[in-house]
Amino acid sequence: MFTLGIDSGSTTTKGVLFDGEKIVRTGILPTSANPRDSIHKLYQSLYNDEVAYTVSTGYGRELLETADKQITEITCHARGAAFLNPTIRAVVDIGGQDCKAVLLDNGLNVVDFIMNDKCAAGTGRFIEVMMRILEEDIKNIDSFVEGHEPINITSMCTVFAESEIVSLLAKGADKGDIALGIINSICRRTSFFAQKLNLTGDIFFSGGLAQFEIFRSTLESYLKIPVHTSPLSQYAGAIGAAVIGYNKVKRQA
Amino acid sequence: MQIKKELPEIFNDFGEMRKKSFMAAYELKQKDIPFVGTFCTYFPQEIALAMGACVVGLCSTSDETIPDAEKDLPRNLCPLIKSSYGFAKTDKCPYFYFSDLIVGETTCDGKKKMYEYLGEFKPVYTMELPNSQSPIALELWTKEVIKLKEKLESHFGTTITEDDIRKQIRIMNKVRRAMKEFYSLMKLEPVPLLGQDMFKVLYGSAYKFDKEALPGEIHALVEKIKAEYEQNPNKYPKAPRILVTGCPLGGGADKCVKAIEANGGHVVCFENCSGAKSFDREVDESNPDVYAAIAERYLSIGCSVMTPNRNRIELLDRLIDEFHIDAVVEVTLQACHTYNVEALSIKRFVNEKKGIPYMAIETDYSTSDIGQLNTRMAAFIEML
Ligand code: SF4
Numbered sequence: 254m255f256t257l258g259i260d261s262g263s264t265t266t267k268g269v270l271f272d273g274e275k276i277v278r279t280g281i282l283p284t285s286a287n288p289r290d291s292i293h294k295l296y297q298s299l300y301n302d303e304v305a306y307t308v309s310t311g312y313g314r315e316l317l318e319t320a321d322k323q324i325t326e327i328t329c330h331a332r333g334a335a336f337l338n339p340t341i342r343a344v345v346d347i348g349g350q351d352c353k354a355v356l357l358d359n360g361l362n363v364v365d366f367i368m369n370d371k372c373a374a375g376t377g378r379f380i381e382v383m384m385r386i387l388e389e390d391i392k393n394i395d396s397f398v399e400g401h402e403p404i405n406i407t408s409m410c411t412v413f414a415e416s417e418i419v420s421l422l423a424k425g426a427d428k429g430d431i432a433l434g435i436i437n438s439i440c441r442r443t444s445f446f447a448q449k450l451n452l453t454g455d456i457f458f459s460g461g462l463a464q465f466e467i468f469r470s471t472l473e474s475y476l477k478i479p480v481h482t483s484p485l486s487q488y489a490g491a492i493g494a495a496v497i498g499y500n501k502v503k504r505q506a
Numbered sequence: 507m508q509i510k511k512e513l514p515e516i517f518n519d520f521g522e523m524r525k526k527s528f529m530a531a532y533e534l535k536q537k538d539i540p541f542v543g544t545f546c547t548y549f550p551q552e553i554a555l556a557m558g559a560c561v562v563g564l565c566s567t568s569d570e571t572i573p574d575a576e577k578d579l580p581r582n583l584c585p586l587i588k589s590s591y592g593f594a595k596t597d598k599c600p601y602f603y604f605s606d607l608i609v610g611e612t613t614c615d616g617k618k619k620m621y622e623y624l625g626e627f628k629p630v631y632t633m634e635l636p637n638s639q640s641p642i643a644l645e646l647w648t649k650e651v652i653k654l655k656e657k658l659e660s661h662f663g664t665t666i667t668e669d670d671i672r673k674q675i676r677i678m679n680k681v682r683r684a685m686k687e688f689y690s691l692m693k694l695e696p697v698p699l700l701g702q703d704m705f706k707v708l709y710g711s712a713y714k715f716d717k718e719a720l721p722g723e724i725h726a727l728v729e730k731i732k733a734e735y736e737q738n739p740n741k742y743p744k745a746p747r748i749l750v751t752g753c754p755l756g757g758g759a760d761k762c763v764k765a766i767e768a769n770g771g772h773v774v775c776f777e778n779c780s781g782a783k784s785f786d787r788e789v790d791e792s793n794p795d796v797y798a799a800i801a802e803r804y805l806s807i808g809c810s811v812m813t814p815n816r817n818r819i820e821l822l823d824r825l826i827d828e829f830h831i832d833a834v835v836e837v838t839l840q841a842c843h844t845y846n847v848e849a850l851s852i853k854r855f856v857n858e859k860k861g862i863p864y865m866a867i868e869t870d871y872s873t874s875d876i877g878q879l880n881t882r883m884a885a886f887i888e889m890l
Pocket residue numbers: 545546547548613614753754779807809810811
């Protein structure tokens with residue numbers, strides 16, 4: 254028996270197949286302009302006859318009519334993170350168009366959360382826009398900034414930061430230095446935001462940026478609390494959805 | 507003075523709904539009933555009622571007139587203030603339009619400064635509301651209540667006797683008891699009606715101008731709901747019981763209530779203005795000094811414009827126990843400093859003293875954040 258978890262985020266749609274113990278398959282697609290297509294495509298590619306229960310989450314969670322249940326990304330991210338690393342007591346997620354921090358209790362239940370969904374600064378979108386100006390692929394970010402000295406980016410707003418970077422480039426500033434400045438800026442902002450929850454225990458960092466060591470270590474230096482990730486960080490929401498689905502099936506049995 | 511009796515020039519451009527509410531107000535005006543427009547729960551209604559006036563609430567909660575207001579007022583101002591000012595400027599609200607006198611209070615900074623501009627094109631009288639509840643404050647507020655009576659007498663060329671006031675105190679206390687009886691229905695588990703429907707009644711009651719008839723109507727409604735409940739107590743499934751507190755909700759922010767109820771929660775109690783805050787306390791009928799009795803009752807309202815604001819905590823404490831509340835949702839309006847600042851102490855009280863979850867949402871009267879609101883509320887209720 255398997256359960257399927259699908260996370261329809263603003264940038265990517267992720268899905269995992271769970272057998273009760275481990276994640277047996279993963280899939281990821283760009284959400285693109287048509288989130289309904291992406292979520293259905295991913296569902297079809299992962300679904301098989303042994304899937305007993307499907308849970309959808311994320312912005313587009315309502316687009317998958319065949320799902321047995323829809324659960325918010327807050328609950329799913331928390332559950333997924335706790336599955337990947339049971340020692341954590343909080344989750345910080347930088348998504349494509351929002352940012353959230355979730356506080357867990359010792360039983361790994363959500364006790365409080367905050368969301369920033371009003372402003373692009375502090376989200377994956379910010380990094381995306383900045384990398385486009387630098388004409389660099391985010392995939393190489395770790396090696397790109399290695400050994401560089403960060404340039405302080407002062408603008409809080411995506412639009413102003415964009416023009417700040419354009420003028421830095423015009424002055425001949427080093428691209429790697431600028432990129433590191435951008436990373437510092439988003440991590441600093443994320444840590445101020447997350448600290449509103451009075452975090453104390455270890456943190457799980459999820460979302461697309463969590464796969465890059467530079468984001469993890471920078472975030473950790475601002476938060477001054479151990480920050481963990483996992484190779485499956487990006488799938489935390491989908492994993493949580495699948496895990497919750499599995500528990501539901503077991504309880505029903 | 508002459509009271510205003512004719513319809514506004516732009517009347518014919520209005521939609522049906524608005525025409526209807528204009529006509530309802532128009533008919534009252536034809537009976538020579540003066541309108542006193544108000545903005546706040548601190549307004550001592552009994553004084554105006556004692557001269558036979560209709561007391562109309564002018565707090566507007568739609569974003570329709572905000573662009574008009576922003577021509578004069580800063581953008582980052584509370585939407586309630588902007589919306590209200592916008593309606594006054596555009597003659598789109600019958601109650602504004604027909605108000606023969608508007609009475610404001612020095613509550614929050616945005617409102618009291620807005621009254622200065624409002625006074626340029628409407629007759630406005632501002633009462634000085636103290637921002638604490640000390641004995642000195644009460645002394646000032648008692649004088650302000652008497653001054654209001656004198657202002658109404660001179661403005662409308664009438665006399666208001668203490669007996670008239672005493673009579674209105676008794677009537678309004680009956681209204682308060684009736685409204686309390688109504689919202690106390692929500693102590694039932696499972697609930698007999700949806701929070702959004704309860705809110706309509708609470709909010710609508712302010713626009714029922716026959717205050718003597720109101721308790722009877724409310725009582726009949728209570729009986730009807732009780733009878734239906736006996737027939738079918740499980741109409742609404744058991745769900746987490748939510749208390750809503752914070753800024754006045756009105757029509758524009760009821761999206762928060764809907765978001766709670768669409769995502770598995772049940773709003774069983776409103777502490778806001780229009781809710782328990784407006785009805786909880788009665789005026790002391792045994793006090794021979796009617797002004798002191800009125801001043802005492804109104805000044806003790808627990809709004810965040812007061813410092814400290816212990817009475818809000820005291821009321822929340824009671825409501826959370828009486829209504830078996832599972833979680834508290836605070837709805838604040840953007841740029842409402844007093845409520846947004848006070849949110850932390852409410853969170854502390856709710857989490858630490860009452861041991862239940864608390865969530866704050868900051869919003870306005872637009873519909874642009876409905877998606878995010880739904881996610882937040884769903885996640886909050888999943889956590890209960
Ligand atoms: S919230 Fe406070 S200032 Fe606003 S109407 Fe109510 S009592 Fe008045």
